[in-house]
Amino acid sequence: MAEPLSNPPDRPLPDGIIPEEVVAHTEKRWIAIMSAILVVMMAVIVVTGVMGALHPPSNVEAIDPQTLHLKGEFVDSNLGAAVEPDGSVTVRLIAVQFDFVPHSVTVPADTSITFRITSADVIHGFLLPDTNVNTMIVPGFVAEVRTRFTRSDKYEMPCNEYCGLGHHAMVGLVNVVPKGRFPAQDLLERTSNE
Amino acid sequence: MNKSERLALYHLWVAFGLFVPAVLLGAWQMLARSPLPAPLQDHPSTYYASVTLHGTVMAYVLTTFFAMGFGYAVAATSLRRPIHGMTAAWVGFAICLTGTLMAAATIVAGRASVLYTFYPPLLASPWYYLGALLLIGGSMIWVVLMIINMAAWKRDNPGLPVPLAMFATTATAYLWAWAATGVLLELICILIPRAFGWTDLIDAALGRTLFSVTLHGIVYFWLMPAYIAFYTLVPEAAGGRLYSDTMGRLTFIMFLVFSIPVGIHHLLADPEHATGFKFVQSFLTFLVVLPTLVTVFSLSASLEIAGRHRGGRGLLGWIWALPWDRPMVLACGLSLIMLGLGGFGGIINMSYAMNSMIHNTSWVTAHFHLIFGGAVVIMYFAIAYEIWPRITGKPLCLVWLARWQLWLWFWGMMIATIPWHITGLIGQPRRVAAFDYSMPLYARMGPLVIISVIGGFFLLISALLLAVVLVRSQFGERSVPEPLRYALAVNPPRHVPPSLNGFALWNSILLVLMIAAYGYPIGQFFFMKDHNVPAIEATGQSIPTEDAR
Numbered sequence: 195m196a197e198p199l200s201n202p203p204d205r206p207l208p209d210g211i212i213p214e215e216v217v218a219h220t221e222k223r224w225i226a227i228m229s230a231i232l233v234v235m236m237a238v239i240v241v242t243g244v245m246g247a248l249h250p251p252s253n254v255e256a257i258d259p260q261t262l263h264l265k266g267e268f269v270d271s272n273l274g275a276a277v278e279p280d281g282s283v284t285v286r287l288i289a290v291q292f293d294f295v296p297h298s299v300t301v302p303a304d305t306s307i308t309f310r311i312t313s314a315d316v317i318h319g320f321l322l323p324d325t326n327v328n329t330m331i332v333p334g335f336v337a338e339v340r341t342r343f344t345r346s347d348k349y350e351m352p353c354n355e356y357c358g359l360g361h362h363a364m365v366g367l368v369n370v371v372p373k374g375r376f377p378a379q380d381l382l383e384r385t386s387n388e
Numbered sequence: 389m390n391k392s393e394r395l396a397l398y399h400l401w402v403a404f405g406l407f408v409p410a411v412l413l414g415a416w417q418m419l420a421r422s423p424l425p426a427p428l429q430d431h432p433s434t435y436y437a438s439v440t441l442h443g444t445v446m447a448y449v450l451t452t453f454f455a456m457g458f459g460y461a462v463a464a465t466s467l468r469r470p471i472h473g474m475t476a477a478w479v480g481f482a483i484c485l486t487g488t489l490m491a492a493a494t495i496v497a498g499r500a501s502v503l504y505t506f507y508p509p510l511l512a513s514p515w516y517y518l519g520a521l522l523l524i525g526g527s528m529i530w531v532v533l534m535i536i537n538m539a540a541w542k543r544d545n546p547g548l549p550v551p552l553a554m555f556a557t558t559a560t561a562y563l564w565a566w567a568a569t570g571v572l573l574e575l576i577c578i579l580i581p582r583a584f585g586w587t588d589l590i591d592a593a594l595g596r597t598l599f600s601v602t603l604h605g606i607v608y609f610w611l612m613p614a615y616i617a618f619y620t621l622v623p624e625a626a627g628g629r630l631y632s633d634t635m636g637r638l639t640f641i642m643f644l645v646f647s648i649p650v651g652i653h654h655l656l657a658d659p660e661h662a663t664g665f666k667f668v669q670s671f672l673t674f675l676v677v678l679p680t681l682v683t684v685f686s687l688s689a690s691l692e693i694a695g696r697h698r699g700g701r702g703l704l705g706w707i708w709a710l711p712w713d714r715p716m717v718l719a720c721g722l723s724l725i726m727l728g729l730g731g732f733g734g735i736i737n738m739s740y741a742m743n744s745m746i747h748n749t750s751w752v753t754a755h756f757h758l759i760f761g762g763a764v765v766i767m768y769f770a771i772a773y774e775i776w777p778r779i780t781g782k783p784l785c786l787v788w789l790a791r792w793q794l795w796l797w798f799w800g801m802m803i804a805t806i807p808w809h810i811t812g813l814i815g816q817p818r819r820v821a822a823f824d825y826s827m828p829l830y831a832r833m834g835p836l837v838i839i840s841v842i843g844g845f846f847l848l849i850s851a852l853l854l855a856v857v858l859v860r861s862q863f864g865e866r867s868v869p870e871p872l873r874y875a876l877a878v879n880p881p882r883h884v885p886p887s888l889n890g891f892a893l894w895n896s897i898l899l900v901l902m903i904a905a906y907g908y909p910i911g912q913f914f915f916m917k918d919h920n921v922p923a924i925e926a927t928g929q930s931i932p933t934e935d936a937r
Contacts, residue, residue, distance in 0.1 A: 236674050
């Protein structure tokens with residue numbers, strides 16, 4: 195049955211074995227050190243946020259998900275990569291159950307890229323593994339995330355937020371090609387001014 | 389068995405009775421998404437129903453019933469008098485249990501695969517939302533009872549400090565009331581009206597934001613029983629004294645004030661909030677780290693007192709002198725290791741920009757399994773072992789098996805979550821029924837996923853051992869139980885200032901903080917146009933096949 199456990203010491207501990215002042219002093223010192231560590235961590239975040247403009251994707255822009263295909267920048271003909279007048283590239287995507295439209299997109303390396311993504315139905319996620327490109331896609335809003343690819347590669351782009359029973363099948367593709375091989379001529383007719 | 393003991397026992401049996409099958413689901417999910425063969429592997433709809441049930445049971449049922457049962461036990465034993473409002477407590481129990489069964493049945497029927505975080509505009513059967521409403525709403529009866537019992541004791545004992553265990557339990561009750569506000573509003577104002585077809589378009593972004601009010605506070609609601617044990621049960625089990633009663637009170641006050649106005653750090657990657665409030669709340673989140681760091685100090689100091697009293701010498705010799713054969717002491721040690729590792733991961737999650745590296749990857753799954761499933765739940769086990777003899781009137785049997793159970797849980801959690809941290813950094817998305825391991829992205833994760841399955845197997849064995857120990861003890865021979873004893877402080881408090889003996893001041897401060905932190909993020913949706921969306925039935929959609937792609 196119940197096995198014997200190691201016994202408590204015979205004599206109980208008396209009150210006040212450590213004087214109250216010593217307890218208070220030690221604790222104050224510990225709290226001061228811990229607060230200093232937290233202040234340093236917060237300072238790092240403030241400095242990188244403000245000086246390095248290191249922010250999470252946070253562009254608040256409402257859009258009606260029911261009229262995406264009828265008007266505005268997310269009409270079918272305007273999806274995919276478009277070259278801006280300043281040479282940067284804007285990629286427009288719509289996330290739907292259970293794919294990205296277009297499913298695959300080609301972008302140039304060493305170029306400033308802006309992804310603008312919205313959802314036609316439920317919440318999705320957009321993640322390019324091995325990069326810091328990671329945003330939620332909430333219907334009713336346009337998610338915007340900027341990046342710059344330094345090497346050519348094929349990036350699988352899984353949906354990283356549960357979006358329904360086909361969630362696991364939702365994987366798109368971003369194909370990064372050297373800047374010179376980016377087929378810009380196909381894209382000239384697209385505009386970003388709508 | 390007197391009345392309050394039966395009340396506590398019933399709550400804990402519901403908590404652990406559903407916990408064990410939920411661990412089985414978790415273990416199956418790990419196997420199903422691994423490269424290994426598994427039963428029902430090609431049924432993604434089963435997987436998502438399973439994730440929903442696993443999450444709902446672990447996040448709402450286990451935790452709420454455990455906190456309520458433990459709270460009743462603490463109220464009866466620390467105040468040393470019968471609980472006021474026993475009838476209301478049993479009514480609350482019945483409401484919560486009805487809600488639990490309603491939600492569970494709807495999930496099993498495949499009508500609620502929206503995960504416990506709901507994710508509107510995905511829409512489940514209204515019975516799932518009603519079940520959740522009854523469970524969470526019913527627990528508010530417990531909240532009120534804890535507040536009333538503490539107030540009644542204070543009235544009868546003017547000027548005396550409320551025992552730390554009860555003070556902390558009431559802090560937990562207030563914390564849960566604040567945190568639950570978000571999810572209750574989401575259920576009542578958005579999800580239930582839509583699920584019954586009374587509304588058309590819904591504000592999914594507002595729902596998400598309301599849920600974020602709950603999402604961080606709830607984590608501390610889960611955590612509080614473990615911290616109550618750290619301060620009031622562990623030093624006693626180790627044979628020592630609590631280093632400082634005041635620091636205990638401050639810790640629970642800080643948890644109450646700091647853990648709610650920070651929920652937007654769960655929405656750092658969301659497009660419906662701008663940088664300003666993400667920044668502010670990420671900043672506030674750092675303050676939540678402080679009570680944990682204070683606890684680690686107080687706890688270590690208390691254990692050192694115990695270890696030295698038992699004859700431990702030298703800088704670290706006191707550690708070996710501690711009674712590690714006692715489940716409470718062993719669980720505490722293992723819990724601190726997991727708390728340290730998990731806390732480190734958590735600081736990365738909440739860090740304003742660093743979150744982008746791991747947002748919604750299995751890193752996050754690893755983080756909360758380590759902190760909650762590991763550090764916190766292992767203390768639930770230890771608390772159960774500690775109070776079982778007191779509420780059943782029978783000694784704990786098979787203590788050696790209980791130790792095995794704790795060690796297996798620890799290793800299972802470590803083996804499961806360390807690979808998840810790595811696969812998360814590589815970019816493994818969360819909540820996925822099946823990975824195509826022929827894809828280059830997932831191919832390199834295969835071996836790590838297989839290792840984590842071994843951890844899942846350990847966890848399953850451990851959960852079964854828990855059931856064996858508790859059931860065997862329940863049917864053991866009756867003996868005269870020792871009363872539940874709480875640790876005395878080195879300098880027992882004789883008088884504490886009113887601010888450390890009640891919550892009026894702290895609730896007022898929290899109200900101001902909440903208005904400052906959430907006023908605009910919630911208010912903006914009432915002035916924003918065009919962002920309301922149609923709801924989409926979660927189940928019954930056609931699933932794309934490889935051929936269609």
